[in-house]
Amino acid sequence: MSEDSTFAVTVDLVVLTVRDEELSALLVRRGVPPHEGCWALPGGFVHLDEDLVDAAIRELTEETGVADPAGHLEQLGSYGTPGRDPRGRVVTVAYLALLPDLPTPVAGSDAAQAQWRSVSELSDSELAFDHDQILADGVERARAKLEYTPLAAAFCPPEFTIAQLRAVYETVWNTRLDPRNFHRKVTGTPGFLAPVGRATEGDRGRPAQLFHRGPASLLYPPMLRPPTG
Amino acid sequence: MSEDSTFAVTVDLVVLTVRDEELSALLVRRGVPPHEGCWALPGGFVHLDEDLVDAAIRELTEETGVADPAGHLEQLGSYGTPGRDPRGRVVTVAYLALLPDLPTPVAGSDAAQAQWRSVSELSDSELAFDHDQILADGVERARAKLEYTPLAAAFCPPEFTIAQLRAVYETVWNTRLDPRNFHRKVTGTPGFLAPVGRATEGDRGRPAQLFHRGPASLLYPPMLRPPTG
DNA sequence: TGAATAGTGTCTCTTAGACACTATTTA
DNA sequence: TAAATAGTGTCTAAGAGACACTATTCA
Incomplete structure (x- = not known):
């Protein structure tokens, strides 16, 4: 070596x-130094014989109590x-998880506390390490991916209505979408x-009507965000 | 620790x-085990006091002889x-670099040999380690990013014509674009x-007419790839 | 019945794509 | 002059956005 x-x-x-009309992130309060008492992203050391994504799944399960719904x-x-x-x-290898609002979300084992926090209400430099930056990158990735993938459905339960799906877009993008045009658009996008x-x-x-996720992995044509400003 | x-x-x-109507990747022939004699992506160990992106820049400079044109x-x-x-x-942390076709490209120091190889002519499992997968991910990232960013210009010299820019799109996407519509589209996209x-x-x-890169970092509206199939 | 939400129809404006046409150079 | 490449104009079809209207439920 x-x-x-x-x-x-x-x-x-x-x-x-x-949840509650807010894009929220799961944060944990650190129980040990460094940054003891600070809020941070959930995470931990990768085991020597463990794949990176498996470590992410393990931490996700430990912190949320759910095995990837x-x-x-x-x-x-x-x-x-x-x-x-x-x-x-x-x-650190950061992973982005998009989950439906869980009935009993936070059941951590390691973390002293774990909590959903509204992304928009978090102030800068509130998180330990460089987790502010990582969170901001994750939020931006999620916002961008709603445009050209069907991932908005990952925020919804297995069966959902078009209004629920629209609420996801409106919350994540912090914008309003016309319910009627939205309906036509998503029902008209194949897959x-x-x-x-x-x-x-x-x-x-x-x-x-109830729907579940279709088979498409890419939206064509994409759902473009309204231009800002 | x-x-x-x-x-x-x-x-x-x-x-x-x-280069030569082909999307090409820089590959090096490994001079030491493991996979001695195999082609691989350029790269190397990160120094203990070195940022990840600095390590990538260092390797890029070592392998290509250019200091980020x-x-x-x-x-x-x-x-x-x-x-x-x-x-x-x-x-390994993989980085993606997009460069203009360099006059005197490959002047490696470490690598026994270095060479531009057409991406489409590389067979599966020709590269060492998991570098086939990394290369495929990089190519797909580049293809996708041409849609919604002005990064096609990164493949061009500092001053370029619209025909050169169009050739980049056509080569990377392996498609044909109407020169007249392309001209109207790119000149009409602000920034x-x-x-x-x-x-x-x-x-x-x-x-x-000659152009250089505009100030935009995102294209709105995007340049959508023609749907495949 | 009215309030509320789901879903359709229709119009307009913008944009993509096809392609005729003009403009400016070299051979 | 012809050949080649650059750039504009125009038509058509498809999609986005605005918004009137119909449909189906609960109170």
């Missing part, structure tokens, strides 16, 4: 969900600037949605 | 250019499956191109 191998490798997770997990990027961790040279054949019951108003 | 820190961290580079460099992703390197647990004010000389046909 090379003499350069004095690195530690961790995974950190940007876990996003939509109908969500989405992808690699976000790596952060390894010298000095980002006072304990030594630590390279985006697969009809369940049933409708909601018991709500106010006309019942809505 | 944690007892998990028996990792080595490397950077590997997917260096792409457009007018190109583009971004992180592609990390690959760390146990067993991907027989020497031990090695996590994509900045006119130099001069024209080419000495070619056949009417001289073409």
